[in-house]
Amino acid sequence: MRNLIYKTLNLISPVFNIVLKHRLRVLAYHDIVDPINFEKQIKWLKANYNLIDLPTLKEYLFQSKSLPAKSLLITFDDGDRSVFEHALPIFRKYQVPACLFVITDLIDSKKDFWWDTIKKNEAKSGLSNAEIMKIININKGSSNKDRLDFLKKYPVTQNHQLSTVEVKELILSGVYIGNHSHTHPMFDKLEKDELLEELQNVHSFFDMNRIGDYSVFAYPNGNFSEDTEKLLMENNIKIAFLFDHKINERTINPLRISRIAVDSDNSMSEFKSKVSGLHSTITKMKKG
Incomplete structure (x- = not known):
């Protein structure tokens, strides 16, 4: 029944792709539980969207460079090993860029x-x-x-976590490494000193290992607050990603970049509906 609903929705999703072709899409994955299906998703994305990397997004946000129509950025949160084991070979095969937000306390550990x-x-x-x-x-x-x-x-x-060697291999293959905190707390639930300690620990880890971009941040669990945002700005965070299941507006606030939640095992009909923006529009209407 679920798949039938998405197949029906996809009859009109091409309209959303046309109407929203100048709105940036950012996908937010966590892990790869179905590599075969994930490869189908990547093949479809490459055939239907302009897949951009994080430096291209930076040029758009801060240097007034334009983005191509139907621009899409692929991101992953947490740094699950499946990204290295299953996603990396697919990225290499199709020459697809991505951004991985890592939890620095877990790297080189069994935590x-x-x-x-x-x-x-x-x-x-x-x-x-x-x-x-x-x-x-x-x-x-x-x-x-x-x-x-x-x-x-x-x-x-x-849990068998990523090593710094593996993270560096990801970087060499075009995967941008961003900041997803040190221990993955909810940032809107932190006291000021706790938040500053999280940021400092990430900064130190990235500097010591010469990996990652501290200034590019994804909120753990998407937990956003204006007070948190202010502290991030004061501590040199330049770009921050939400987890709000939305397509971005034409004008993007660099500290509030919307992302669409997707999974590697989403059926293609569900996946296409989510990427088009139709799914998030219906979800917003239901909440309204």
Whole structure:
């Protein structure tokens, strides 16, 4: 039924592509769970959009350079190893640029994503996925101190994270590395000193390892606030990406760049609907 709905929507999505052809699209992935389907998505994107890199976006934002019609930027949040293992060979094959926002505390480690620590431990207790997601979302809405205190109740879980060598290989293959914080807290839940420590740790890691662009930032979980934005500006963040499932307006605020949430296992009909802007328009109408 879901796929049928998206196939129906795609009958009108070409209209959205025409109407919105001068509006930048930025896709936000997290991991690659279906490499075969992801390759289909990339082939389709390359055939139907002008795939740009982060330096091209910078030229548009700060040097008044124009973007081609139907411009699209591919981004990934968190730095999951599947980007290196599964996405990188596809990027190389099709010569596609992308931007990966990394969590610097996890690089060269066996540390787990904090939300996966919750998932793995609570799954053992027999909770459903919906119940586990409720716990995770409660923690995303808590103060940072309360979230960290809550996590102490769980046994440590591990994950094979990216190494600096692998990150450098990604860079050599055209993947731009950006700032996704040091430990992935919710930035709108941080005290000022916590936020400054997060930024300083990223800056130090990037400088020490000569990788990454500290000034290009993606909000963890998309959690945005005007107070946070002000602190980011004061600490030399020049570009910031949201996670709001929207196509950008004709005039773009560099610190509030919209992104469309997509997954590697989205069916092609669902994926096309999301990329066209139709899906986000309908979602906005429902909320309205």
